Every structure is written in structure tokens, then in C-alpha cells.
Amino acid sequence: MQNLIIIDNSRFISLKIRIDLFKRLSKDYKVKLYYLREDSKIKENIYISDNFSTQRLGLITFIKLITQIYRTDKILTFTIRPLIIGFLLKHICPRLSLYPTITGTGPLIDSNNWIYKCLRFFYPIILSSAQHIFFHNRDDANYLTKKNKKQNFTITGGSGIEISQKKSTKINYKIPENIPKIACFSRLIIDKGILHYLKATEIIFKEYPFMKDNIYLAGIKYKGNFKNNTLNDSDLQKWEKAGGIYIGQPSNVKAFYSSIDIICLPSFREGLSNVLLEAGNADCLLMSTNVPGCIDIIENDCGIVFEPRSTESLYKALKKVIFLPINEQIKFKNNLFEKNIKKFSKQRVIQDYLNIIN
Incomplete structure (x- = not known):
């Protein structure tokens, strides 16, 4: 069984909206989720499968990860900072397959702040090392791949939602009988x-x-x-x-x-x-x-x-x-x-x- 590393910003967000994806991936891979930020909202361990574990990624953990990176086959990242970490790991171990998920760009594309201007320059360079990129909307995909027309990418439906099996019976509003909230x-x-x-x-x-x-x-x-x-x-x-x-x-x-x-x-x-x-x-x-x-x-x-x-x-x-x-x-x-x-x-x-x- 291959080893898959997932890097995300927040443990709470990751386990709240991506848990179904992690469950499915753990059927095919030995999955380790590294998160950058602990959240007080989820302190207990959540069992997903025997092939899934989590750990906060601090400096010492990152150094240990580097020493073990050659046992890893693939890296899946979510958001900007995890992408940069994945990019560094990819350059340490070039045989790794890197799969970033761009969940959004925030002020990156429009801001005149010098930090974001620098990021706009380096972002396409970082993404060029990816095997395949997942985007949450088409505008981000078009902007960040325009300098590399050969870049492989997929636009996904965000993190997805559990669709209701049948349409709601919620009563439609009508002024003045039923004032909308x-x-x-x-x-x-x-x-x-x-x-x-x-x-x-x-x-x-x-x-x-x-x-x-x-x-x-x-x-x-x-x-x-x-x-x-x-x-x-x-x-x-x-x-x-x-x-x-x-x-x-x-x-x-x-x-x-x-x-x-x-x-x-x-x-x-x-x-x-x-x-x-x-x-x-x-x-x-x-x-x-x-x-x-x-x-x-x-x-x-x-x-x-x-x-x-x-x-x-x-x-x-x-x-x-x-x-x-x-x-x-x-x-x-x-x-x-x-x-x-x-x-x-x-x-x-x-x-x-x-x-x-x-």
C-alpha cells in the first residue's frame, strides 16, 4: 500500500468538510494528515480508519518528515501555506507526485500589497512542479494556469456537500402574509x-x-x-x-x-x-x-x-x-x-x- 501525505491549514476545517474524501482515500493508501493549526473546536481524536492518522506540523515534526519523505509516494495539499510546504518536499524528493488544491486565492489576485505581488510572481512557478492541480472555481484556474498552458488541472465542486435526497417542503414567503427572514x-x-x-x-x-x-x-x-x-x-x-x-x-x-x-x-x-x-x-x-x-x-x-x-x-x-x-x-x-x-x-x-x- 502506497503512502499519501495530506497537508492542510486547519485540523477543524479539514476534518469537518473533507472527512469523506479522507475516508475514501484511506481505502487505497496509508494516509497521514499534517495540519498547521490546532483548533479548540476538535480536541478529541476522530477515528477514520486504521490507515489514517493526524499530527500537527511544527518545526520538529517537519524535520522528522523530511527524514522520512523517501517513504512517501504522493502529497495532497489544501490552501497556500501547505502548498509551499509540499513544494519544498517535492524539491527534496523529486520523485514525489504533488497534488495541490487551490481552495481560493483571497486578495492574492487583486491586492496591490507587495507581499501579494511577490506571491503572484512565484505562484505559477510553485504550481509548475505539481502533477495535477485541483481548483475550486474556474477564475482561479484560468488565472493561475495562463502562463503554463500544459498544466494539468481539474475544477472540482469545492469540498462537496451531501445532497438532500428530496427537495424541502419549506413554505415560500409572500408579503404581507409571510414576511421573509x-x-x-x-x-x-x-x-x-x-x-x-x-x-x-x-x-x-x-x-x-x-x-x-x-x-x-x-x-x-x-x-x-x-x-x-x-x-x-x-x-x-x-x-x-x-x-x-x-x-x-x-x-x-x-x-x-x-x-x-x-x-x-x-x-x-x-x-x-x-x-x-x-x-x-x-x-x-x-x-x-x-x-x-x-x-x-x-x-x-x-x-x-x-x-x-x-x-x-x-x-x-x-x-x-x-x-x-x-x-x-x-x-x-x-x-x-x-x-x-x-x-x-x-x-x-x-x-x-x-x-x-x-
Whole structure:
């Protein structure tokens, strides 16, 4: 049995959304997951199979890994830092097959920060050492492979979701009998478009007072980011006074989606939005920006589209969705249900990996 090393940023994220892929790979390989960051949310050991183990990758562990790397056959990485580590291991042991997964590029492509400018230069060089690359959206794939037309890559449906076996029986809303509940579920940072959401919904509260206490914000106050990318508490408090409800991180995500009619994601860029996938699978109506990682899900009449970084565009989209006729709601949801089955199921994503890695 061959040895497969997986390197990921977060143990929690890795075991939360990729566990089914790891289970399947451990049937064919002896798998070792190295993670860069421990998370308090998962402290206990999770049993996947006798062929699967996990370990945090610190300096000492990395040195030990280098001494044992010649026993390894393949490396699968997720996100940027694990890719760089995989690239170094590949150069130490050239016979290794490297399979990076680009889950998203964040500000890499658009930022004028000198760090990101350097990364834009070196990224294609690093990726050129890969046997095959997995991307979560077509824009990232087109941008990062344009300098190497011979680069092999696959665009997967993100990490995939468990598709509902049957469509939900959630009741469609209609003003004034059934007022819709709208929510944005995201890390509370500027790049997720949260400020535009707060400002646009404040206008909605003034114009349509019946929407007060029916518009929500969910997610954690994210501190591990640049200061100018962090939402101020004062902005959130002002919004709550205007009529919004901040609920923090939902303890039961499925119950949260079941209680919401419309999920809004005003992000500036995503890898492939798991929130939109999960919410759509829970029969929520989707509205999001025309950006990579969001438009891949809601294009072709699978949701309401608006422009990024624009409070006015979001405000107009909110007005449209609040009064959306029931037949339009049904059309969007049916289209999304069919797309999820074809492109975003876990089974489809796992098969994409198996087709290449095996």
C-alpha cells in the first residue's frame, strides 16, 4: 500500500468538510494528515480508519518528515501555506507526485500589497512542479494556469456537500402574509462585504419597517486578520439599533438554515462558498455577488446576483428578493437543486480526486 501525505491549514476545517474524501482515500493508501493549526473546536481524536492518522506540523515534526519523505509516494495539499510546504518536499524528493488544491486565492489576485505581488510572481512557478492541480472555481484556474498552458488541472465542486435526497417542503414567503427572514452568514470581515450588508439593510429598515427583526447576521467576529479588514463593534451595534439581529455563530447550522428564507453573501471573492452550497441544499433562496466562487453557484438563474463592493446594488437586490413572486422563488430553487446534484455533490468531488490521484 502506497503512502499519501495530506497537508492542510486547519485540523477543524479539514476534518469537518473533507472527512469523506479522507475516508475514501484511506481505502487505497496509508494516509497521514499534517495540519498547521490546532483548533479548540476538535480536541478529541476522530477515528477514520486504521490507515489514517493526524499530527500537527511544527518545526520538529517537519524535520522528522523530511527524514522520512523517501517513504512517501504522493502529497495532497489544501490552501497556500501547505502548498509551499509540499513544494519544498517535492524539491527534496523529486520523485514525489504533488497534488495541490487551490481552495481560493483571497486578495492574492487583486491586492496591490507587495507581499501579494511577490506571491503572484512565484505562484505559477510553485504550481509548475505539481502533477495535477485541483481548483475550486474556474477564475482561479484560468488565472493561475495562463502562463503554463500544459498544466494539468481539474475544477472540482469545492469540498462537496451531501445532497438532500428530496427537495424541502419549506413554505415560500409572500408579503404581507409571510414576511421573509434574510440572513448573511460569514466571518465578520470587510472582504466578505459585511459593511455593505449592514448599510444596505439599514436602508431597507427605513423603507420597509416590517423587515425589522427579520434580517440577521451570523458568524464569528474574526480577529486573525489585518486591522483594516476587521468589522468594528460600533458598526454592528448601530445596525442592531436600526433593527438587525446579530446571532453570532449558530450552534446548529442545519436548524439555522431551516429558519431562514434567504441567504445573502456579499463577498468580494470566494474559493467556492460552502455557505451558499449548504444554504441552497437547505432550500434557502440565494443572493450573492458576481465574483469567483459565488457566481459559479448562482449563475444561470440559481439565485439573485448583485455587484460586489456596492451598497446600492445590494439594496436593489434586497428590494427585488423581498417581493419576489412565488413562481420565481420556485424556479431559482429548482434550478439550484439540479445544479447541486450535477456539480457539487460529495460523491462527484471524491470521484474527481480518485480519477486523478489513483
